[in-house]
Each structure stands twice: as structure tokens, then as C-alpha cells.
Amino acid sequence: MTANTELKLRPLAVGDLAAVTRLDATNGGESRAGFFERRLKAEKHGPDGYFSCVAEREGQVMGFLLGHFLDGEFGGQDRVAVLDAVGIDPAARRQGLARSMVADFDRVARGRGAGEMRTQAQWDRPGLVEFFSAAGFRLSPRIVLERPTEYVNF
Known part of the structure; x- marks a missing residue:
């Protein structure tokens, strides 16, 4: 790559919200502007x-990654990314952008004391599941359960 096409990783900024929302809707099907x-x-x-991490090339947002840290959640005692x-x-x-952002998150997570990274993916998004597998994620021994909050038959 030449100097003007190099990938730049940086934190998310207010000016990125429109591009990130657009990319997310392209990948997920609906806008989550409020979430971002x-x-x-x-x-x-x-x-x-x-x-947060934005992958930028030639001034254009090409990708993003957001994460957070949990301390002692769900019965654990360790910090988790x-x-x-x-x-x-x-x-x-398939140009290594997501791989670069996950590696940056790994570096920051280790620096902040997290020894494990977790995520979730919808089973009907095989491209995303394939990416997570290639990035070293494996099925967790935990079972994720969910229900509507208005459940009253308890």
C-alpha cells in the first residue's frame, strides 16, 4: 500500500456517527443510530x-468495532472484554480491516486487565459466525437465555 491508502485505526468520533450508522444498517438491515x-x-x-475503533482509509470510514468491559458479571470474577x-x-x-480492529481491541483489553473476550452472533449470519471463528472465538460453555420482559406466567 502507498502512504495515502494505508489503514488508520482510531477511536470513534462524533463525526463518524453517520458513516458508522450507514455501515451498520448495510450489515444488519436497520438503522441503530440511537444506539451509536x-x-x-x-x-x-x-x-x-x-x-471503540474506526478503520479509516483515505479519509473514509471503512469499518468500526465497539466493545466494553465487564467486571465479575454472570458469576465470574475476572474482567472480560x-x-x-x-x-x-x-x-x-476480506482485506484485514476487522482482523486489525479485533487485534487492537485485544491489545487494549489485555492492557486493561481482561483475559477473555466474548461476543454474540445470530446463527443465521454465517459470514459473521465464520469471521468470529477465524478470529479465534469458540462456542461458550454458557447458554444464552432470553425472554420478553412482560412474561407473567412465572
Whole structure:
């Protein structure tokens, strides 16, 4: 790569919200603009609990990764890094952008005392599941359970 096409990794900024929201909708099907706005605000108020990374090439946002840190959740005692959202411009897939962002998150997570990274993926998104597998994620021994909050037959 020449100097003007090199990948630059940096934290998410307010000016990135439109591009990140667009990329996320391209990958996930619907806009989560409110999620990204709240997430950026939370990161600004408590930066040690969050991680964000934007992959930029020639001034264009090509991808993003967001994560946060949990301490002692779900019966554990150790700090865990949680990968919340990742998205790559379809034209830039399979170029190592997501791999670079996960590696950056790994580096920061280790520096902040996390020894494990967790994430979730919908089973019907095989490309995402394939990426996570290639990135070293494996099925967890935990079972994720969910139900509506209005459940009353208890």
C-alpha cells in the first residue's frame, strides 16, 4: 500500500456517527443510530469501560468495532472484554480491516486487565459466525437465555 491508502485505526468520533450508522444498517438491515449516539456519549463519560475503533482509509470510514468491559458479571470474577458491534464496508471485506480492529481491541483489553473476550452472533449470519471463528472465538460453555420482559406466567 502507498502512504495515502494505508489503514488508520482510531477511536470513534462524533463525526463518524453517520458513516458508522450507514455501515451498520448495510450489515444488519436497520438503522441503530440511537444506539451509536448513546454509546459514544457513554464512552465519553466513562472511557475506561469502553473501547471503540474506526478503520479509516483515505479519509473514509471503512469499518468500526465497539466493545466494553465487564467486571465479575454472570458469576465470574475476572474482567472480560465484550465485543458489541463490528461492521465493514462491503467493498472492503476480506482485506484485514476487522482482523486489525479485533487485534487492537485485544491489545487494549489485555492492557486493561481482561483475559477473555466474548461476543454474540445470530446463527443465521454465517459470514459473521465464520469471521468470529477465524478470529479465534469458540462456542461458550454458557447458554444464552432470553425472554420478553412482560412474561407473567412465572
